[in-house]
Amino acid sequence: MSDPKTVPPLRVGVIGLGIAGAAMVPALCDHPRAVLAGAADVNAELRRRFTSDKGLPAVDNALDLIGRDEVDAVYIATPHQFHLEHAVEAARRGKHIIVEKPMALSLDDCDVMEQEARRNNVVMIVGHTHGFDLPVLRMRQATTSGEYGRLSMLSMWNYTNFLYRPRREEELDTSKGGGVLFNQLPHQVDVARTIADSPVRSVRASTAILDPRRPTEGSYTVFIDFESGVTASLVYSGYDHFDSDELHQWISSSGKPKKPQHGKARKAWEGLADAKDELELRQREYGYGGAFLAGESRYQPHFGLMVVSCQNADLKIAPDGIAVYSDEGMTTLPLVGGQDGRTNVIDELCAAVLDDVRPLHDGAFARETLRVCLAVHESARQRREISIADLQRRHVSQ
């Protein structure tokens, strides 16, 4: 690593002050190798909150932020349909890139983004996903080193209220990249791929749209066969019924203590007058400075329950580290720090830009995650196993 005293920190601008951008700001402010360098958002109130809070400029046009000389890199947290345009523009201006998941709405768009990044010699990281969480990275270290023998299977459950959080219209339209398949599945796929460290060979999946008022996939079951022979099973439901944090000591996915609030998100949404009301609530509560992000992340982040089974031990994310159930019994592998996986996103960017370390969660990695998500959708539609190599689909709307 370069000496942090002599290498100037990376100046990062945040494009989009919705929930993702709002969550990245504190991680940037706290990071030893990065500094926050401004923001862009179309919403005046979010810009006002940001500037008043940070004393930094907030512009209404992403391209203006990208063009600023004081910006070395941008975090693109705009709606999915803008990722392509903003990433290409950033690359052409020589700015390094963190782009939110899903990377783009099609494999072709991913290809263009990758080409532009390569051509302009900029680094592109895709995240945050829970594949950056410290316990996940530590599990990867364990499985790739064979610390507990060979990896055999990963099992993941996540039951949330995802579908009833306030949404923009396109977030409820699968053909525009809405629903859990392109917004929650990438977390589980990234976690599984980060730990399994093997190409995905095939998937078998089912999906469900259970509430016609939210006409996009809200739940799924996925069986992933990795080329290495490892299996991952992923279960997700965003219907605000069972909440799997009940089985994780009521600690939220961002590592914050929480209280049971079964059905509350649905009821809050049902109390809204119309889509305009919903959008306003979304910005007020989930955008920069909103209540949703309040609270301190005191525990390790997670994405629901996960058990990683190796030959000589099962590993499970625990509030303060990793629970290791080995031949010798149960112990906890404590992890210090890492309460915010976004710090690891910035780490990967800084290591790539400043130290020339090849990032794990780069464009190629994220493109493959999108391919797996497309294959999951295809498997559910065709009701059969889909070989990744044979997948014809390239776009979420196909």
Place this chain on the structure above:
Amino acid sequence: MSDPKTVPPLRVGVIGLGIAGAAMVPALCDHPRAVLAGAADVNAELRRRFTSDKGLPAVDNALDLIGRDEVDAVYIATPHQFHLEHAVEAARRGKHIIVEKPMALSLDDCDVMEQEARRNNVVMIVGHTHGFDLPVLRMRQATTSGEYGRLSMLSMWNYTNFLYRPRREEELDTSKGGGVLFNQLPHQVDVARTIADSPVRSVRASTAILDPRRPTEGSYTVFIDFESGVTASLVYSGYDHFDSDELHQWISSSGKPKKPQHGKARKAWEGLADAKDELELRQREYGYGGAFLAGESRYQPHFGLMVVSCQNADLKIAPDGIAVYSDEGMTTLPLVGGQDGRTNVIDELCAAVLDDVRPLHDGAFARETLRVCLAVHESARQRREISIADLQRRHVSQ
């Protein structure tokens, strides 16, 4: 139902006083419509314990028990390879049958057993499996009535010490019906089928043999596609690492409070001198009168974690009933009684024999469960989805 005051109770003999037979004896003694009518076992010590305890005859030959006039029905809890012979003999003597899972080692054997039962006009029930548990039967009622809207997916996890409990040699040989595929998977398949109430269309599965000293499958991941469109995902590991009862308030599958004992079964097994030692421990601890079955079942039985997702609610087995996570929030549906699913096995037999009620868990049902287990094994071997209709395999050793 016939008047219990005028209809004499069913006199049931128990063939095999191992763990299954030992567990059935108290259920028979407590049942209002059945009486215990003797036992058979090849082991003199188990026979001695039984007779001394119950004051009833215990013979060393199954056929002698089957032939007794005082026996109306038999519970066949002998090693799997004897199910065919004992069931056929019972049917020919006009005795009703409860036969342990797996029903037999091949679909052809199942067919013979069914034919003989039909020809001799006797009832045949296959169990106990956790498909008889009261919460499971209550969930079936909910899903088949549409109480919470249409059923969408079932997710099941079970992490146990199965592989290191003391075993007979054939229990560790998959080709003889050993391992988790033919001894634990039938529980999950029966539970899923009892609730889903639909034929299985296809399965995609992986299995693992992680300890060469126990050379049979010890873990698996299964994706089941039901014809109705319902999906079940089943995860099991018997490697004595993670114990999923940790997430069920440390209540055992038989509804008893338990303490964490990670790795204890493996260590106990590793301390044994040889296979003879193991067999002796098996009989002493797991057979009739052994320590394994001691303790009171104070809570509902279960087979690991299960979440059943319907359109309007998720259902989860809770210690005292069913946790219902509906649109209105979380409530518990209390269940009274039912702490032993074996009572429901006897219920089904008595209802069929005495009241002419068609049993749910009959030979045809159990044959289909065996077919699903064979398909799971086949899917893992061929590493592809297996359509149940196209399955060629008919025997565990094929």
